[in-house]
Amino acid sequence: MSKRGIPFGVLAEFENPADLMDAAAAVRRAGYRQFDTYSPFPIHGMDDAMGLKPSKLGWIVLIHGILGLIGGIALQVWSMDIAYPVHISGKPYLNFPAFVPVTFAIIILLSAFGVFMGMFFLNNLPRLHNPLFHSDRIAKATDDGFLLCIEATDPVFSEERTTLFLKEIGATFTETIPLEAPDKSPGTETGTVK
Amino acid sequence: MDHSKPAFSEPLEFPKENRISVAFFAAGIIGIVLSLIGYVVNTEQFFYSYLTSFAFIASLMLGALFFVMIQHITRSSWSVVLRRIPETISMQLLWLGLLFVPILFGMEILYEWTRPERIATDALTQHKQPYLNIPFFVIRNIIYFSVWAFLGYRLYKNSVVMDQNGDPALDRRQRILSAPGILLAAFTMAFASFDWLMSMDSHWFSTMFGVYYFSMSFQAILAVILVVILYLFRQGLLTDIINRAHIHDMGALLFGFTVFYAYIAFSQFLLIYYANIPEETLWFYYRFEGNWIILAYLFLIGRFVIPFVLLLGRKPKTNYSLLMGISLWIIALQFLEMYWIVMPILHKGAISLHWLDLTLLLAFAGISAGLFFRQFARHSMVPIKDPLLAESLHKH
16 A cells, blocks of 8 residues: 555645635534644634634643642641641741742642643644645745645545535645655655555 | 724714713712711711722722723723723813812821821821921822823823824824823822821831732722623613623733732731731731721632632623622722721721711712713713724724
8 A cells, every 4th residue: 555545634725814714614614623724824713713612721720720729738737837837936837828929839830830731732742743744835834825734534534525625615726645754755765665 | 804994883972861970960969968967977987988988989090090091001902992981080080189178177187197296296207207297298199189180181182082083193192191101100199099098007108008009999990991881781882892802801801900909918918917017017907906807808708719710711701790790899899998998097996887988988989970971971982083993893
């Protein structure tokens, strides 16, 4: 079987941001879920057109924040009152006003970890290679290209029908992207067929 | 996105047949009459209640002034559709100085540092004489009120003139005015809070007090703006102009400044609590003594924890009835916190709510809300020729 045989997805280019937005809405209406759009700048309203749900990142951060709240108070109650009680200017061992700054800082620290690592997790990062880069077209997304890629993992995906559909909704260019890198220079021994 | 000249499908003027300003004026006049009776019955209580309500109303107008200037400095487009509301509120600063005059006649009752026997016997009061003396106090207040009246009136006037001629130079002038204006307003507001409220305990000082007063007022003014917008919605006004995204951002700001308020109020308390220096702790001692501490806990729970939890998510920030409830609650707590700052000096150790507290609140709130709505009805409810209006209308 040819290594070019397994597609990663179909890439389509559109004329302008408005066309891309209409296309995204049409793709979603056609039942596709595994697709993404690529543009040189953020397009307002694209989230709605693609039917993206609000990010779950907030919940991840909330859980980290609550862990920080509990952990911060537990740490201080244990160390200041149970493990090593010290009299400080006549104040009680369980001195909650004084615990607030440390607890606050721990909440912030854990929330920041939550944001950072949660963002990586939700974005499938770190990812060393994306088959999209097998296409030369994708570079236009950082310049003047408005691109949309429907991935082969989508249950509705079929190479011919998806390509045809993208052309119908106004794509100016379509291309099937292979899952594995095509041979760029003939004669290399990489990518031997199993 | 169509950024061409916006066309409006609904009226931009506050309807003339809406009599809400008359209702507020009537309430205000009832408040004034009852308060005048109270003045004869209990003069001392009258001045304390008067200062409470004055500090409450002044904090809202000053908060509005800051809100307007911040929008101009940052050249923000999102807030243009709702900017006429805080503009009209801060325009009322024009006559706020007049309301301060009665306080000058009650200074010996309100401020211990003006009492001759106190000056004669108390070394610390003598030491503070170069700053805390009546002529300088009056001069300072004249400066505060003229700065605020100038800024509030000018920013409003430029905005309504722009409604007529759409001159883009006015937009630039607003920014040129706001940049030094915000600095001036910050200093005058901080010193005004020192003079009006902090100097009541003349031994006590907190460099944080100005920021504390600002943090309260800014949280409260966001709540006031939200209440006005949601009231207009209920009247079927501006429903196509102010959209969900604007309300969401107001909710987010209210959430943010809830945290800011808690941070500032707690920082002031924590430093004094931890250092434990008698002359610093005394202010909190009186305000925690007896059942006054109930109010202190109420502010912690009611002004921080509850709004924080309720506004944390994305959906509640666009839930109109929830926002209305939280906003009214925060405005009520803003008054109560003024009460908590002023009144423990008169009623040591126990809360004792006097009917004058309520009649003076009625008088102040009635008259200023009445004046607000009367002024609001005179011009368009949105700055129709603001260069950023089209962008603001398309916010999402």
